[in-house]
Amino acid sequence: MEHVIIIRYAEIHLKGKNRGYFERVFVANMEKSLRGIRHEIRRLSGRYLVENFNSSDVDKIVKKLSKVFGVHSLSVGFKVNSDMDEIFAAASEVSDDEGSFKVETHRADKTFALKSPEISARIGGRLLDANKRLKVDVHSPDFIINIDVRENGKTLVFNKFIGCADGMPVGTAGKGLLLLSGGIDSPVAGHMIAKRGMKIDCLHFHSYPYTNMQARQKVNDLAKILAEYNCGIKLSVISVKEIQEEIHKNCNGAYMVTLLRRFMMRLAERLSKHDGDQCIITGESLGQVASQTIEGMTSSNSVVESLPVLRPLCGFDKNEIIERSRQIGAYDISIRPYEDCCTVFLPDYPIIKPKLADVLAEEAKLDVDRLLNEAYSTLEVCEF
Secondary structure (H helix, E strand, O other): OEEEEEEEEOHHHHOHHHHHHHHHHHHHHHHHHOOOOOOEEEEEOOEEEEEOOOHHHHHHHHHHHOOOOOEEEEEEEEEEEOOHHHHHHHHHHHOOOOEEEEEEEEEOOOOOOOOHHHHHHHHHHHHHHHOOOEEEOOOOOOEEEEEEEOOOOEEEEEOOOEEOOOOOOOOOOOEEEEEOOOOOHHHHHHHHHHHOOOEEEEEEEEOOOOOOHHHHHHHHHHHHHHHHHHOOOEEEEEEOHHHHHHHHHHOOHHHHHHHHHHHHHHHHHHHHHHHOOOOEEOOOOOOOOHHHOHHHHHHHHOOOOOOOEEOOOOOOOHHHHHHHHHHHOOHHHHOOOOOOHHHOOOOOOOOOOOOHHHHHHHHOOOOHHHHHHHHHOOOEEEEO
16 A cells, blocks of 8 residues: 555646647646655656655645646545455545545446446445444535546545646746735736746845835745745846936926836836746736826836736736735735835825826936936846
């Protein structure tokens, strides 16, 4: 009887002739997530098994694999020979000590002597004989014992399905640059895009010393959360302090956020081209704040010359975003009371529907190229 973890993948089975490529990336990502933990991953008829691990590492392995995009569900159980005595022994191991149960059998190996209902009935009967505190309830059981008779002469026995991240393997849909603030929205946006198979890098803008180092640590911690889903992550950091000071000194204060967003998008595109990112990703949600009106988005988009800008949260309301933030484990970090650069020199009444001609008139008061070059020269990079 061998202790195993059974992995079922999500959309990969729909990929037809390209399925092999997606599976190779999928396995590589699982291996990365389990780096440093003794294990082996083997393919078994449309699913994967984690084998040869220490039983003390089960919870750690499950936690890590549950965050690998492409994994639909996991089960912890046993692999035995397709023999009724061995199947019963494994069923006894995964059975609760008392309560109601049912046995469900899937027989992929049609040469096995007993059919699925017969296997379920015999194993269920033996469990009842062995433990008088158990009873059968095929409609609403307290737990289910699952028996999966495979074609290779082996049978998998387990009792729970653990829901996982779903989605597509990270790295199968290109690479993008996420503008990561310290707030609730941008980590959720990054998570959603990574779930569709895109590898993400992160870019954070800061205004130290107007913002403190706790704000920077907050962003580092959010990047670490995303790294668990993204098979590691690169975080780039750029100071926009001088840009904000120049806008504050020379321009109409109502345009502070609008102008700053345009500088951010230019810097993001420059970094993307350097690092091979194929798009820019933001956490903007239509109408959520003054800079996230369609006019504001049009203004910031107009400076991006060659890359698409993805806004996966555009149609979400705040409660939906908060719920997703909680689900991925980012919310408690995002609400730490340390503010990001967008709060520096924040006007009392920011422009809500900026006209592009007016924005360009305000921007003409600045030495845009000099400010961009000086900001880009502050670039720092760290990896998690």
